[in-house]
Amino acid sequence: MSVTSPQPGWWNSPLHKEEKIWITIAAVWCVFITLAMPWWHIFGTQNSSQEYYTINPDDYGTVVDKFIEQYTVGEEAGIPVVAPPAGAEIFLRGQQWMWDPILKLKKGETYRLHLSSMDVLHAMSIYPINMNFEVVPGWDYVLTLTPTTSGEFNIICNEFCGIGHHSMIGKIYVES
Amino acid sequence: MSSWNYRTCPTTGFKVHNKAETLIQFNAVTSIVFLLVGGIVGLTLALTRWQAVHLLNDEWFYRFLSLHGIAMLVAWIVFFEMAVLYFASAVILNSRLAAPWVGWLQYLLMLVGGALVAVMILTGNADVMFTSYVPLKAHHLYYLGIILFAVGAILGCVVFFATLVVAKHEKTYTGSLPLVTFGAAAAAIIAIITLSAGAIVFIPTWLWAAGIIPVMDSEVYRLLFWGFGHSSQQINVAAMVSIWYLLATLTVGAVPLNEKVCRTAFVLYILFICIASEHHLLVDPGFSAAHKTWNTGYFMHLAVLASMIHAFSVPAATEVALRKQGHTRGAFEWLKKAPWGNPGFSSLVLSVVGFGFLGGITGVIYGTEQINIIAHNNLRIPGHFHATVVAGTTMAFMGITWYMLPLMFRRQVVAPKLASLQPWLFGGGMMMFSTAMMFAGGFGVSRRSWDMNGVDGPFQVNFGPIVDLSLAVMGISGVVAALGGAIFCLLAVATLLFGKKVNA
Numbered sequence A: 001m002s003v004t005s006p007q008p009g010w011w012n013s014p015l016h017k018e019e020k021i022w023i024t025i026a027a028v029w030c031v032f033i034t035l036a037m038p039w040w041h042i043f044g045t046q047n048s049s050q051e052y053y054t055i056n057p058d059d060y061g062t063v064v065d066k067f068i069e070q071y072t073v074g075e076e077a078g079i080p081v082v083a084p085p086a087g088a089e090i091f092l093r094g095q096q097w098m099w100d101p102i103l104k105l106k107k108g109e110t111y112r113l114h115l116s117s118m119d120v121l122h123a124m125s126i127y128p129i130n131m132n133f134e135v136v137p138g139w140d141y142v143l144t145l146t147p148t149t150s151g152e153f154n155i156i157c158n159e160f161c162g163i164g165h166h167s168m169i170g171k172i173y174v175e176s
Numbered sequence B: 001m002s003s004w005n006y007r008t009c010p011t012t013g014f015k016v017h018n019k020a021e022t023l024i025q026f027n028a029v030t031s032i033v034f035l036l037v038g039g040i041v042g043l044t045l046a047l048t049r050w051q052a053v054h055l056l057n058d059e060w061f062y063r064f065l066s067l068h069g070i071a072m073l074v075a076w077i078v079f080f081e082m083a084v085l086y087f088a089s090a091v092i093l094n095s096r097l098a099a100p101w102v103g104w105l106q107y108l109l110m111l112v113g114g115a116l117v118a119v120m121i122l123t124g125n126a127d128v129m130f131t132s133y134v135p136l137k138a139h140h141l142y143y144l145g146i147i148l149f150a151v152g153a154i155l156g157c158v159v160f161f162a163t164l165v166v167a168k169h170e171k172t173y174t175g176s177l178p179l180v181t182f183g184a185a186a187a188a189i190i191a192i193i194t195l196s197a198g199a200i201v202f203i204p205t206w207l208w209a210a211g212i213i214p215v216m217d218s219e220v221y222r223l224l225f226w227g228f229g230h231s232s233q234q235i236n237v238a239a240m241v242s243i244w245y246l247l248a249t250l251t252v253g254a255v256p257l258n259e260k261v262c263r264t265a266f267v268l269y270i271l272f273i274c275i276a277s278e279h280h281l282l283v284d285p286g287f288s289a290a291h292k293t294w295n296t297g298y299f300m301h302l303a304v305l306a307s308m309i310h311a312f313s314v315p316a317a318t319e320v321a322l323r324k325q326g327h328t329r330g331a332f333e334w335l336k337k338a339p340w341g342n343p344g345f346s347s348l349v350l351s352v353v354g355f356g357f358l359g360g361i362t363g364v365i366y367g368t369e370q371i372n373i374i375a376h377n378n379l380r381i382p383g384h385f386h387a388t389v390v391a392g393t394t395m396a397f398m399g400i401t402w403y404m405l406p407l408m409f410r411r412q413v414v415a416p417k418l419a420s421l422q423p424w425l426f427g428g429g430m431m432m433f434s435t436a437m438m439f440a441g442g443f444g445v446s447r448r449s450w451d452m453n454g455v456d457g458p459f460q461v462n463f464g465p466i467v468d469l470s471l472a473v474m475g476i477s478g479v480v481a482a483l484g485g486a487i488f489c490l491l492a493v494a495t496l497l498f499g500k501k502v503n504a
């Protein structure tokens, strides 16, 4: 009974065969999934980024403003559209409740995308490929990314950031 | 010790201390009130996420979402756990409850803290979700409420351990602790560790909200919050597993197969799960991949091992007990002849399946560094934890309530037919609900979002008919689960008010 004290000597009572088999299977499985974690990291082609720096939100804002000024090619829904050269450092800024700028990227080129927030936490969810990263004020999170499909992508804010959270939608264009 | 403050339970033969009994009653009733509130609110949330219905407006959706998280994950679960702790110490050990006045302090602090938090949320002073990630700021009384609640819960754990000491000292039992009490002790140890971590994060946050501390770093907050927040989920796991053993004993007379194995598995929970919390931070800046994989791989999977052991032990003990009752024909007669009409038994089975298969497996999958990239903060996550903490923990707590009512409140459950239907509605509905959420999450539908299509935004997003269908399934199964939850609350209250008295 689980509500009464066990028989004296319970510590030495032997395991049933089935129990031994199951515990072995479970232990091997756990070792396997634990090893799979570094395995995937080392041999997989897509990991979450390990590059990050601390940055003051105001300084980040200044950098993004400069980036926009340098590469603006137009405007959509009041948000500047920028077309940075291949291989450039590119910037995305989250703030209540918009993503700017709109990025115009080239398929097959590699970019270093900087993410940070001006106010509270946000998160970038790229639709429709459903990739998600946290966007944190005070932290510059750098993702190295190479678009492999062309088309139009949305950035959906994925972290509750206040009453306008659901309206925080941005855009990325990938041209072939 | 005079004998007037004890009674002997006619069913189980336990000696029940009246002060323990009263405290168990108060904590249990309060928890069910919170469950009712959280359930009604949860229903409105499900009917809002079902985009075709879209019941609430944006403001009330976010407000109710904050309330739902607190009322359910914090208030319902923890008040009930306090009742479980007092039961597993005083009642199971036939002991008096140590320092009942501390128990009352526990109850009052948690009640005042919980009420303060609820009032802050409902008056629009804390639209921050239960995670309250800084620098999103609530009124400082919100954080104070959380702190009071946590201190109350720590006091409950103190009373529990003091009662273990008293019982040992007064020799109310001989030999080792019964398994259920041992499991509850594991839960209480994890609770003390994690609630202390909670204090480390909530006290500075409170001072920050009150304007005393100027800045808080978002990422440090997230690390500390989940150090507390995730490990506190293991309190629920340990408490739930203890209840699995308890239910297996009460429903079919199961005896743990091997005490050593079961207890070692509980110790694995204590040792490892408290450390594994960074699967919440897998796509965050601030931590190296080596650190993340070590934390979520090694530490988490040793706790997974413990769960896998329990997931064998509980069904195996149940099978052995049923075969002993004579159901030995073939491989499955015991399963066919199991007491499926007993809501305690069906709750046990549904809880093991919901937690183990749906919740546990998805948790391990989503907690992988790479897979988390496609799961972080979309509906896959609430899908996962409605399987663990609702179809698993909540289902188990509901199951044991059918026994608490006659044992602790001395009332026979009214409408037993309805009671035997209840687990299927709630557990079945919840598993369906979780699955539908995970499905929609796979297409990138965000959690915590009032409108996935981006109305009021500069751009609109169209998810297409498959997502509409999954959200409709989510909505309908949410209604079914809510119905099961409502039946539970109503039967519990009706039993307390009108149930036939069980003779002492």
Ligand code: HEM
Residues within 6 Å of the ligand: B039, B042, B043, B045, B046, B047, B049, B065, B066, B068, B069, B072, B073, B076, B077, B129, B130, B131, B382, B386, B389, B390, B394, B446, B447, B448, B449, B478, B479, B481, B482, B483, B485
């Ligand atoms: C009939 C029962 C229930 C229904 C219909 C329900 C429904 C929901 C819905 C629709 C959401 C919002 C998901 C989102 O948009 O992100 C949600 C969130 C949540 N639910 Fe439930 N739920 C129920 C029971 C429970 C129970 C019993 C618990 C805990 C023990 C629970 C814990 C939570 C938590 C922690 C959240 C996340 C809140 C947040 O994101 O801040 N739910 N629930």
Ligand SMILES: [Cu+2]
Residues within 6 Å of the ligand: A094, A095, A096, A097, A121, A122, A123, A157, A158, A159, A160, A161, A165, A168
């Ligand atoms: Cu946002």
Ligand SMILES: [Cu+2]
Residues within 6 Å of the ligand: A122, A123, A157, A158, A159, A160, A161, A162, A165, A166, A168
């Ligand atoms: Cu947001």
